Amino acid sequence: MYGRGFWDSIGYRFLKSVNIQDVLVFTVAVVFFAWEIYALSVGRATARSGLPDNYGNFEKNMRPIESGEQKDSFSFGVVGDPHSSGTFERLCEKLQNEPLSFIVITGDFSKRCRKRYHDFFIYQCANTYDLSVPVFLIPGNRDVDYDNTCGNDISMDQFRSMYGPENFCFEYSGCLFVGVCTFPDHVSSAGGIDYLENTLAARRKKGQKVFVFTHVPSVMKPGLKTGTFKERNRFIEIVNRYEVDYVFASHYHGYARSERDGTVYLVTGGGGAELAETESFGGLHHAMVLAVDGDSVSEKIILAQSRQKPSSRLARASLAYLNPVLAKHTAGSIAVNLLVFAVFCRSFGKCLLRANETKRSIAGR
Structure with a gap:
């Protein structure tokens, strides 16, 4: 042969x-x-591409919303604690099919507060998530070295440089949206609470719906254990005084809904992190879609199964582990x-x- x-x-x-x-x-x-x-x-x-222009709490990201077409009815997405996971990739695929005006991530979008994990998150934003609407980012305890204990982690100043101010607000279609920075209760969140009070005092209008976004919950469903923040009572008093309609939080890795004094408190921390509870107690990987139509607000839960793509695992290992070793x-x-x-x-x-x-x-x- x-x-x-x-x-x-x-x-x-x-x-x-x-x-x-x-x-x-x-x-x-x-x-x-x-x-x-x-x-x-x-x-x-x-390093070359950086964070896509539609991500972050910069003025350039809010200005098109406030000055653009105002609608009688619209929808927006909320998701918490994605941890840059493969599950969050699947949630993004589902959110792409929703007619959203914007998305708010309520903290812990990074796996850890080290720069290499933020590099991976930025890589995913540019190459994987494929979200075309504005995406606003609430800082969580995994995103920022909030108590200055780690030394070489992302500081609040670095967070501002990368993603914009930690507290922000904008108006859209007759509604007011306020992002507030809160951290676990061994450090102060007074700066965020002051911002909330001052913003509501200056911009709250009669008949206007108000939505507040933060990381650490202030009100939880009875029986579910999670941390809170030092200024919790003051936060709730401000929410009640200005008749806030919705408060969104995460930190707790699951779903919880409760109402108190006319305000709906939604905890939506199932964006990809390891779940805190069984499914029957809110242990669901999910995102929320809120539809505003005049005076009414409807809520929809988007569910996803846990998964991690091999390509994402390789990118995470490269950016979070190998590259830092090669550089150092x-x-x-x-x-x-x-x-x-x-x-x-x-x-x-x-x-x-x-x-x-x-x-x-x-x-x-």
Whole structure:
């Protein structure tokens, strides 16, 4: 079937000389170098593209909403604690099919408050989530080093630079929307509460619907355990005084709804993080869609199954783990690369020697 030229060819003899150890060395080397190249390319692409223009609490993101077409009826999305997960990717796919005017993420959109996890979130925003409407971001305890205990994590100043102010507000179609920064109760959230009070005092209009977004819940359904924040009582007093219609929060990894003094308190923390409860107690991966039509507001829950795409796992591992090591330990990275390359060349050379020995053995017969 094959001529003598094939059997005597260096390629065939080389393949015959390869053993299991060589296959293992070649495979490890190829995977190692391929992952490095991919990680570096993803890192450069993320640095080059940055956060898409429709994400963040910047004035440029709010201005088109306030100055654009005002509608009698509209919808907006709310989701909390996505943790940059694959489940959140699936929720985004479903939110794309909803006629939304904007989306608010109520905190913990990053897996951790280290920059490398924010890099992964930004990569996902630019390459995976495919959300075309404005997306506003409430800072959560996983997004910011709020108590200054970690040193090298994202500070509030860095958050502002990356995503815009932590407190924000805008008006749309006769409704007022206010984002308020709150953190767990061992640190103060007074700045956010002051902002809420001042904003409502200045901009609250009679007959206007008001929606407030924060990370840590102020009111929870009885029996569900979660943290709150120091200024909780003052927050509730302000909400009652200005007759806020809805307060959205997350932090608790699940769904909970309660009403108090005419205000609906919705906890929507099932955006992708590990769930806190069983399904019967609100343990659902979900997002919320609120439809406003005149004086009425309807609520819809968007459900999704937990999942993680292999491509997202690879991107997370590259941006959150490999790239920081390559950047921090440059000399060590070069040394490891040289070592892997040397082992690869050594195995390759041994295979060539064995191939030549095979040729001489055949020639001597």
